[in-house]
Amino acid sequence: MAGISRCKLFSFLTACFPCKKNYQVPLRKVTLLMLGLENAGKTDTARVLKGEHKGHAVQEEVGREESSIDVTTTIGFSRINFIRGNFDVTIFDIGGGGKGIRTLWKYYYAESYGLIFVIDSSDVNRLEESKEAINEILKHPTMSGKPVLVLADKQDKEGALSETCLVKCLSLDTLINEQKCLCQLKGCSTLLFTGKKIDKSIKRGIFWLLSCIGNDFYTLKSRVERDTKAQQIFEEMKKRERAERVRQLRREREEREKEYATEHPEFLRCDSDIDLFKPTDIVLRENERRKQRMDKDIDRIFLRTHIEQKKPDIQNQFSNASERKFDDSICTEPYSVLSYIPPTEKEIDSVQQLSDCEDSDFNEKKNDTFGVIACNQIVPHNISNPDLETQEMPGPSHPIHGFHRIQK
Ligand SMILES: Nc1nc2c(ncn2[C@@H]2O[C@H](COP(=O)(O)OP(=O)(O)OP(=O)(O)O)[C@@H](O)[C@H]2O)c(=O)[nH]1
Ligand SMILES: [Mg+2]
Known part of the structure; x- marks a missing residue:
């Protein structure tokens, strides 16, 4: 009797407290965009986030004008994945090289939940260009209202501007009030930490961005899904139009060739004479x-x-x-x-x-x-x-x- 009651008690307890695994919230898949001018430090920051830190070599590089190990300008985009808390994060690090490449940024807006905008805080001459770029991004209908983390990179460099100064220079307060988006600016450096440690500002910044997304996750999710679908339909339409144009051109060319071949049969002979296996x-x-x-x-x-x-x-x-x-x-x-x-x-x-x-x-x-x-x-x-x-x-x-x- 006592045995039965013990068994019942056990099943009752397991029903009340299933194993920890069952309690875990499913991972939330989010996509973030990492944008900024070329040479701002996006790829370096993305590597730090992924844990692909440059290790001790970094220490040797600190103090130099520019670290050049294993970092080249990004052509197109690179994609990194990592898990933070209950978020399965994908970051698209898109090259910022020239205005031509920057026109491609907008194709990634629809599927992103938030933005990481990287600036080189020591490059004072390009602050105005950075300001224009971030303005353009946040004013885009598929991007406005989404949370933004501005990373003021290269704080280790001499002459790097402080956070307060950068907020002013970029007129961030005006911009975020206009676009009604949450924004935070963090000064950071990818060269300050080694091993598995990353710059605390980057860590905190990402934590802040993910918590903003988490607070509004389902609204953002449905917006992303809707925008992505609309973009897919639009792109599909454009693809079909392009294919139709190509088909039309091909048809016209074939007709012209046919006409020509009937008028000049000797030209057909030329092609059929070709033996592909001749020396x-x-x-x-x-x-x-x-x-x-x-x-x-x-x-x-x-x-x-x-x-x-x-x-x-x-x-x-x-x-x-x-x-x-x-x-x-x-x-x-x-x-x-x-x-x-x-x-x-x-x-x-x-x-x-x-x-x-x-x-x-x-x-x-x-x-x-x-x-x-x-x-x-x-x-x-x-x-x-x-x-x-x-x-x-x-x-x-x-x-x-x-x-x-x-x-x-
Ligand atoms: N001193 C210093 N140099 C950095 C820092 N972060 C990046 N760099 C250097 O800046 C240069 C450019 O970095 P990238 O990460 O390639 O810049 P990017 O924004 O990805 O550039 P694109 O791919 O051309 O858009 C590299 O030589 C980096 O090593 C930093 O915090 N401090
Ligand atoms: Mg890059």
Whole structure:
């Protein structure tokens, strides 16, 4: 009987006092933003918070102008995690390098529960810039009203401003009254402590920030969730718009390519000829040859464009000598080839014919008022200008002015 009552008593007691583990409050996941100008000391502070302290090496660095061990400027962001009390804390340490990078800060506002703003309290020249930066952050709709901890870092350095002075310089009182947010400024240094100890000001500052968040946790949580969702939807929308734009451009390009391929089937042949497993030197030689062919074609196109613009039918011109006349402006007027259109057989023939004519009939035709066209060169003759008649023909290597080659 006594045994039964003892057993009952035990189950009664275990029901009343379950093991300690069951009593523990679940960890509250919070995200904090660590912002500030470049070189303010954010990454260093984040490391201290995580317990990745630089140890004894730090002692050696104290007193130097700048500690440079193992700290480089943050490109993008770094993320640290640690547990403090019943908070599972994630800190986004985002690089402050330049105004360009600072425009990316706003993408992190929505998911943060609070802000840690780090300033270099010894860099008096950049206080105004820091003030502008913190103003801009706290005025953002997704950030206003959230608790802010300002860490005035590098207090170990000579000439570092005091907490009171910094509150004044940054006009923090005005700002926090405007934005109705809780704010605390703590002077600190990441170099003052070694081992597992961290600067008490940093420790107290974080404790204060987390307790502010804890006091208003559920309101902040629902705000963060709502803002994050809205941001996700917005970003998703922008992503879809971008994808649609890319698809549209691709469709247009494919249509253009199809049109071109139906008009010029010989270009399709080029691609299908490529053997991916050929030795590199052969491929390079082939490419060189292809390029030369292309150059020749472009030269012909140039002639064709010219012929189309100035003499629509060269053969007719040749058959009707009285109409053979080029403008003097041909030589000087710049014109361009807008797209690569391989010449037709007929055009090549006509150009060939024209070159032949140049060779054979040049002397006879010299007295007529038309130009001689050779590859890459146009030479005008004007019978009315006796000076030109006596002028020597420029050599075939003389380049044509105003010719824009458009490479495929
Ligand atoms: N003397 C002194 N130097 C510090 C302190 N905290 C950081 N530094 C040094 O300041 C320099 C910049 O520190 P970072 O932590 O990289 O600065 P940051 O704000 O992360 O800079 P970005 O990543 O460019 O935005 C480093 O050389 C640090 O060692 C400090 O409390 N005292
Ligand atoms: Mg950094």
